[in-house]
Amino acid sequence: MQTTYPDATTESINAALQEAHIAFLSYKNFSNKKKAEFLSAIADEIEALDQILVSTAMRETNLPEARIVNERGRTTGHCRMFATLVEEGSWVEARVDTALPNRMPAPKPDIRKMLVPIGPVVVFGAANFPLAYSTAGGDTISALAAGCPVIVKAHPAHPETSGLVAVAIKKAIEKCGLPGGVFQHLYGVGFQVGQSLVKHPLTKAVGFTGSLAGGKALFDLANQRPEPIPVFAEMSSINPVILLPESLSRNFEKTAASLAASITLGVGQFCTNPGLILAVEGTGLVKFMEFLGNEIQKAMPGTMLHQGIADNYAKKLAQALAQKGVTIEGQSSATGTTAQGKPLVASVLAESFIKNPTLAEEVFGPFSLIVKCKSLDELNTVANRMQGQLTASVFGEEGEISNCSSLMNVLVEKAGRLIINGVPTGVEVCPSMQHGGPFPATTDSRFSAVGTDAIRRFSRPVAFQNFPDSLLPDELKESNPLAIWRLYNGVWNKK
């Protein structure tokens, strides 16, 4: 097993992109069936790694076995989900408008449109999902499904895990007889490798999950290129949870228990961790805070993904607690080590929160801040001033939510996913999932990083006008040989 991971050189980066570009020109034309076989083969090869993958990932990330096994299931799950999607074929959103040669004043030509892959994609593995958002993560697999070659820059926190998965993908490439440039894997600890990959003229899109600073830097770099390219960066979200008074006064205990579990899940290292709780002052809130404080006190510190994340948590937590008006409402009674994240919840008055933007910054780890509002009006004001989020949750009775229409109206503008009576952690992988919200949650709220629609990020539409049938892609041929859903002269059908 490789134990050192030297940074990719300028030459190897250039060679990788050249190879990816050449592979692209053939890979994009492989049949849907072939691409589906490849994606399924990746799942098979990841499973074949068996216990070595689990133990390596555990060692490199400090995550427990159950979590890694679960995450492996999620990874092979999305490989097979995209295999099914690609084999079925309707994802290309085919539209057909047939000619009207006798139309006046001018004839209407035959035009047909479909999505095509965008080109070589650079993916930055995420630290917090060493399998599901790393080497064979959602970005990589959705890009491969779209027909784009992928170059992964391994996350430095789990190089060996990343390397194992890369070998699995390479085996799948061989098994399916695909060009080697369809998937490549590079190492790079500093910024240099990532920057060179994003700046390379043959790179056509970027996938990233990580910090706001990192994602924004890549976004800026990509936009400053002679040819700007899209960057899909999932960055920073504090996932506000709003507790409405009527429900809170009845369900404070249950709500506190589910939020405590969500805050501490995976040592708080989820992009959907509930970092902000908004509620109106009253006995319901007092009891809720007491219960939540107790739950957090009982929670154990956990070893974080790597020392950098633990240090950052300690620093950001200290910064939050040092702000004016912030009171600790409960913290883990165990001491913990410097490598561990210690669960903690604090509170602050809404008027202080509104004045102090530092309090709205993400504290990546098992922390949440309760914002105590004097009234629903003040809660609305806080919601109105929030930045973009991945999610927003509302705990409330159906009737009282219905009475908060202006609040709900604003939340739609603030988040990519709204949840009623549920915590934000737990991101379902399905067609209706939206994992992406207004900036700074992501760089592009129009796309999702999770679920089948993630494939759209790596595609663009092309129209074919006046093409003889034999020269059209199968998706657009008159007889619809792939039997996909198409908008044919304005009517959806599979004919």
Next chain:
Amino acid sequence: MQTTYPDATTESINAALQEAHIAFLSYKNFSNKKKAEFLSAIADEIEALDQILVSTAMRETNLPEARIVNERGRTTGHCRMFATLVEEGSWVEARVDTALPNRMPAPKPDIRKMLVPIGPVVVFGAANFPLAYSTAGGDTISALAAGCPVIVKAHPAHPETSGLVAVAIKKAIEKCGLPGGVFQHLYGVGFQVGQSLVKHPLTKAVGFTGSLAGGKALFDLANQRPEPIPVFAEMSSINPVILLPESLSRNFEKTAASLAASITLGVGQFCTNPGLILAVEGTGLVKFMEFLGNEIQKAMPGTMLHQGIADNYAKKLAQALAQKGVTIEGQSSATGTTAQGKPLVASVLAESFIKNPTLAEEVFGPFSLIVKCKSLDELNTVANRMQGQLTASVFGEEGEISNCSSLMNVLVEKAGRLIINGVPTGVEVCPSMQHGGPFPATTDSRFSAVGTDAIRRFSRPVAFQNFPDSLLPDELKESNPLAIWRLYNGVWNKK
């Protein structure tokens, strides 16, 4: 009639965005039927302007009556097309995944997703389409259809026409009882107004059609905001036309005639004007150039949209002709004035073209450059090095196109619309149209500025998790009260 058009002040810009934001929070929730009524009413009010609109537009743009009447039809046509689209409702791409409460290891929640409007949109009217891409143009109407308020900055070249259309839209707003902030109209001759509009924190997207310099400046400005926003700028394209040898040797006369018409149409002031012709040297090409030269010689100069465009054409044309190896193959025999664009075609050897990027710059007007290639291989090399384009056309026999698979494979990467045996001018407004290509043709090749899919530019998906049916938008309610197409548990239906 207003005769001076003072620039909008900082205060009026801020007031406009505040009003747009407030209007957004109610307009987005108006029913599909109401929005459709509004879009139809805009068409009615534009028609009610009758001859005054036609004569004003003719006077301000120097375009002939037939063209303005035709363009008015196109404008009211897209108003009614989007009215139909919005009333039908399926454009929101609803996805429904129902709950599986007993799923192991964790229950699956109910999740439903649809597109929602992105917020207030700033639209820059285009000079070359005073109706169809200006005040009530494709950007404005698709944004209003999505549920976004629009602020139009009138194009300084046709302020009176823009003002007339703005009044028509305001009348439609009154007729339908919508908030006034749904549509606002500002003037601004310098850069200041446009910059302030793009930088305003309440602006959520920008539509622009114009020069590369202008579009790129807005794109950069939007990306440098604290919260970056999407800019849909349609900028620069030379729309390469490739003439394959077999077809050319048979059809040189017909091909020359249709290209001459396309080059000179509207004094060449179309974004899809064929500015580049690629062909292999031989007798077919010699005869083609002779015929094309003759056609262009017979063509008359035409008064351009405004003096700035005429001056720019003269300057860019002189620059192109001054490049090494460029030979004039034909030019209008008429003298013309400095306000007119004089049709001209020139030629250059591929080896000179490849070396000189100046020759690939757009010359906005009735000009086209023929690139003479020694072989199909050299033609492939030229195609490979082209920048992104709105369109690419291939004139060829079915068999010879079929033999050029590597050329076709590359063209898909270079353009948003591929045309066989047809000129690029004439952009059909329909679901399968793609008007948008890789940079620098547009800033975002993933979206179209023409056709029903243009609505997508101004929307983003939002997922609703675990919502009681009564709190869901109608599009996502279990009974599907709007009877729209939905992906329901992975199956498309209208149930």
